[in-house]
Amino acid sequence: MSIFKELNDVRLDVTEFEEIPLSTMERKRIQKRIYNKISTKTKMKKKKNYFLLAVASFIVISSFTFILTFPALAAKVPILSNIFELLIHDENYVFEEYDKHSTDIGITQESNGINITTTNAVYDGENITIAYTIKSEQDLGERPVLEGKIIVDEFGDRYKDNGYFENYIVEKINDHEYAVIYIYQLLEGFKPDTLHVTWTGDTVLNLNNVRQATLGSWSFQFSLDMLDNKTRKFATSEFSTEEEGIEVELTKITQTPISSTIYLSELVDERVVSQEEEEMRGVSIEYLISDNLGKEYKYVHYRDTGHSTDFDANHRSYPRITTNVFDDAATTLTITPIINVMKVANPDSNGAGPLVPVMKPYTIEPIQVPINKN
Incomplete structure (x- = not known):
């Protein structure tokens, strides 16, 4: 039974209502839920649709709501959310x-x-x-x-x-x-x-x-x-890029209905990249992810251990990038590494301190990957 039908059967004393302002989040939640409800009623008669739209407009535009003093009824009001x-x-x-x-x-x-x-x-x-x-x-x-x-x-x-x-x-x-x-x-x-x-x-x-x-x-x-997912593994020799002191390889991509996850392997010789033999240096690699349609993808970056002169020369890091679902019309993904060389500024007695760049970030040759292929 809908909340409107339940309300129709209730006799309320208006003096038992308390009027309070809606928060920004609550207004957005109500707008989202109402929009979804109306869009699913396409088979209803036009007259009824107009009525629902009028009701929806009234609820959304209003900046106040009523709190019911009847706990049993109030518990049935749905939680509206889209965080x-x-x-x-x-x-x-x-x-x-x-x-x-x-x-x-x-x-x-x-x-x-x-x-x-x-x-x-x-x-x-x-x-x-x-x-x-x-x-x-x-x-x-x-x-x-x-x-x-x-x-x-x-x-x-x-x-x-x-x-x-x-x-x-x-x-x-x-x-x-x-x-x-x-x-x-x-x-x-x-x-x-x-x-x-x-x-x-x-x-x-x-x-x-x-x-x-x-x-x-x-x-x-x-x-x-678990949602459906598929993983495609890559021959690293074919999908890799190198610069003096840097090697980045694509190992696999997993696609699900909500995301695409890119797995990489990074090998960095920090001394060669920073041209520094004595002081501690760190190298971080960011990425620009784009497709052949010109779309750039935001992402959540897991960096793994990263790269520092504290590691030996053969230390590998295995980061991964979680981004949006690839555009269905895209055929090629471009993964461009962006190299940042850092040092510790004003280190304390333990050698710790804030990291600052020692040179301008620069890019190396991107990795081109065919996507959306069966």
């Missing part, structure tokens, strides 16, 4: 297809005055990605996240200490609300078809100031099915 869409302007935004394939969770946990709501999650064999919100009247800083751990029944102890990497994308919606995407990257090991996940945390931590932490206890349990 993936809210972060569309982030430089690492790779989530264009995530909302279509994610599992609705809709679980809220409150602890120490902080409400955390897990809205959606998705598992594609490459990553477990969880979208959630944090709400609190407390000052949590600019980039708060739930710090905890993921326990998957099917993994056992395989990912207890290594084989994974965590990434966070945070958007501050207003002074008291945040949207977060948590990416649990599965780098190696067992990847079953179904996961039974327990996600727990005891700290909300501000990533911009790790001294700002709020203790509590939050726990979420849900199950996820």
